[in-house]
Each structure stands twice: as structure tokens, then as C-alpha cells.
Amino acid sequence: MTLPPAVILAGGLSTRMGGGNKGLRFLAGETLLARVIARIRPQCGPLALNANGEPDQFEDYDLPVIADGFVGFAGPLAGVLAGMEWAAAQGFDHVVSVSVDTPFLPMDLVHRLNDAKGRSGLALAASPDREGVLRDHPTCALWPVGLHDDLRAALESGLHRIGQFAAAYQPGRAVFESRPIDPFMNLNTPDDLAYAAHYL
Structure with missing residues (x-):
């Protein structure tokens, strides 16, 4: 099986983290971006980073940097669109997205997403809360x-909720255990970083 490409979504404003690029924050001696790369790279084909601003700040990571195609902050859906267009230009029919603030991603994420594809070919990761x-x-x-094309039209109409867009296409779901820690835990604040460091 040809492994699908993946895009790491890192185009946010990181306001709750104090601004700057969240992916370059350190967790137990490694940046969040480095931890996500280590998790996703063995599972995918080509890998890219969706980020806005100066791409030079990521030069140590040896990844193509693709920016949102929308003016201003359009949220993760704009990053997904950038990833779709990047993947399509290389002849792929799917692309995996992951967030730069999820350093505990499952090592079988891509395999299980592929197995869980819904009727439209879309699959979401899911896990139970507390x-x-x-x-x-x-x-x-x-x-x-x-x-x-549907995603671009949705963004142009003002839709920025990624879950709302996905729900319209009958996605399949790959369900993962959330113990001892939810593998999709988002690190949004300095307190979240401290909690994750304590867990590690």
C-alpha cells in the first residue's frame, strides 16, 4: 500500500500559549514539532508543514512549508485545504492532517484512519473523554x-469550524483509547505543557 502524505497543522495564532509559534515550544527538551514529526513520519509518505509567517524558522526540520491560501487567520480548515492542494499536486488522492500540539499521536494513526474511511473517503480520529x-x-x-473545491467554497462562505465541515461528509471514525493519556490531548496553554511534561 502506498502511504498517504501528511500535513502538520501549525498555522494557528497560539494566543492561549502566549503567542508565537506553538510548534517551537519545548516539551521535555524537544519541540512539539519535533515530537509530532517523530510520531507521524514513519506512518506517511511525503510530509509537509502548514505554517504562516517566515518559513526560515523551520529550516532545521527539512520539511516543505505550505502557507494558508487565505488572507488573515482562517483556522485549521485553511491548513487542511493547503494540505489537500499540496497532496493533489503530487498525484495523491488523500492526505492526513495532524495538529502540531498533539505530541502523543498514536503510532498506528494513519493505518487505522485508512481502515475507517467513510463513504466519502473521510475518516476522523476519535477518543472517549473522562x-x-x-x-x-x-x-x-x-x-x-x-x-x-467544496472546502474552498465553505471557507469563502465563512465556515471555519473543521468539525462542522467534516460532519457533512459522513466520516468514518477510528476510535482510540484515552488511557493512560488521551493521544489527541491538545497542548494549548503553559499549564498543558507542564502537565504533559509531568506525564513524560
């Missing part, structure tokens, strides 16, 4: 690049 309620993690997903 109450056992299943939660989708649409930034960690397998996307058919054929949706790029």
Missing part, C-alpha cells in the same frame, strides 16, 4: 483531496 463520551478530533483525520 465521562466516556466519544469525541471527534477532526484536526487528526484522513481527507479525500477531491473535497478541496
Whole structure:
């Protein structure tokens, strides 16, 4: 099986983390970006980074840097669109997205997303919360690049909720255990970083 390409979504403003590029924050001696690369690279084909601003700040990571195709901050959906267009230009029909603030990604994420594809070819990662309620993690997903026109139209109409867009295409779900730690835990604040460092 040809491994699909993947894009790491790192185009956010990181306001709750104090600004700057969240992926370059350190967790137990390694940047979040380095930890996500180590997790996703063995599972995928070509790998790219979706980030805005100066690409030179990522030169040590040896990844193509693709920016959002929208003016201003359009959220993770704009990063998914950039990833779709990058993957399509290389002849791929799917692309995996992961978030730069999820350093505990499962090592079988891509395999299980591929097995879980819904009717449209879309699959989302999911895990139960502390109450056992299943939660989708649409930034960690397998996307058919054929949706790029629909996604661009949705963004142009003002839709920025990634879960809302995904839900319209009957996605499949790859469900992962959330113990001892949720593998899709987002590190959004300095307190989250401290908690993750304590866990490590």
C-alpha cells in the first residue's frame, strides 16, 4: 500500500500559549514539532508543514512549508485545504492532517484512519473523554483531496469550524483509547505543557 502524505497543522495564532509559534515550544527538551514529526513520519509518505509567517524558522526540520491560501487567520480548515492542494499536486488522492500540539499521536494513526474511511473517503480520529463520551478530533483525520473545491467554497462562505465541515461528509471514525493519556490531548496553554511534561 502506498502511504498517504501528511500535513502538520501549525498555522494557528497560539494566543492561549502566549503567542508565537506553538510548534517551537519545548516539551521535555524537544519541540512539539519535533515530537509530532517523530510520531507521524514513519506512518506517511511525503510530509509537509502548514505554517504562516517566515518559513526560515523551520529550516532545521527539512520539511516543505505550505502557507494558508487565505488572507488573515482562517483556522485549521485553511491548513487542511493547503494540505489537500499540496497532496493533489503530487498525484495523491488523500492526505492526513495532524495538529502540531498533539505530541502523543498514536503510532498506528494513519493505518487505522485508512481502515475507517467513510463513504466519502473521510475518516476522523476519535477518543472517549473522562465521562466516556466519544469525541471527534477532526484536526487528526484522513481527507479525500477531491473535497478541496467544496472546502474552498465553505471557507469563502465563512465556515471555519473543521468539525462542522467534516460532519457533512459522513466520516468514518477510528476510535482510540484515552488511557493512560488521551493521544489527541491538545497542548494549548503553559499549564498543558507542564502537565504533559509531568506525564513524560
